[in-house]
Amino acid sequence: MITQIIPTIRTRLLLLFCLYLIVLTSSCSLWHSKPQNKQIVLPQTEKVAEQVPPSKRVQLSKYEKGLFMLISYQQKKDSVSLQRGMAVTVYSDAERIVLLTNRHLVKHGKIKVWPWMAEPCTATSCQKKYTATPIALSKEIDAALLEIKGLPPIPYRQLSPTQPKPGTPIRLYGQPAPNLGTITSGIVSAYRKVSGQGRLMLSDAFTTPGFSGGGVFDDKDNLVGLITGRTQDKRGGFSYIIPSDRLKNFFDTCPKFKQQKQ
Secondary structure: OHHHHHHHHHHHHHHHHHHHHHHHHHHHHHHHOOOOOOOOOOOHHHHHHHHOOHHHHHHHHOOOOOEEEEEEEEEOOOOEEEEEEEEEEEEEOOOOEEEEEOHHHHOOOEEEEEEOOOOOOOOOOOOOOEEOEEEEEOOOOOOEEEEEOOOOOOOOOOEOOOOOOOOOEEEEEEEEEOOEEEEEEEEEEEEEEEOOOEEEEEEOOOOOOOOOOOEEEEOOOOEEEEEEEEOOOOOOOOEEEEEHHHHHHHHHOOOOOOOOOO
16 A cells, blocks of 8 residues: 555656746746837827938928028128027018018118028028018017018918916027027016016026027917017026017008918
8 A cells, every 4th residue: 555655656746846847947938038129109290200301301391480590791891790680480471471570680781581490500401591671670669570582481470369477388499509590498487667678578598699589489389479688697687578469569550561360
């Protein structure tokens, strides 16, 4: 009886040992196996963008925002007076494009504009510059309207019918260095009456020379103002912005221009 039980026990122990080896081997193989590379599924728009060369992407989108870089220059006897800034499209049709900018940029000299881009400007992308002609200079605010021809109709920006409240996030577009578009952001800090300029919007968004005449947009992409300057303050200070309600008053007084809804 005992001799029959001993082989049975040995057999069972042998089976358990083999099962243990199988489990141990499979665990080791799982631990040391390399993870499989999963294919990342991109949204359809990103797939399409990947197939378009970078040069073509710039070409297709450079007029999309309706923003332009600007230089104005005046030849003097021994030097050239040069100013750098921005302009934003506020009207466009088959005959002309109307841009909004600062009066102090364009009241003297010749004016050239070209599409704003956040990518570094190349000889090809910045080769074509358009001559702009002033059609209205405001006497009340630092604003002017320019006209350019030779372009097909492009998207333009409507002035926001309401003013953003303090604390509202905003974006500012500029040209701090020649041919280099830049975006900064901040909030509407306050509204103040500034000596010689009237009621302005103040923002903590950082700006430099070259941001003058740039459009200011809220998080819904509404045109809420126009950059006009910055406090002369070593601590950084605030950016000065002409609010859209004052810009609308300027538009209403211009006989050569009336903004129409798109």
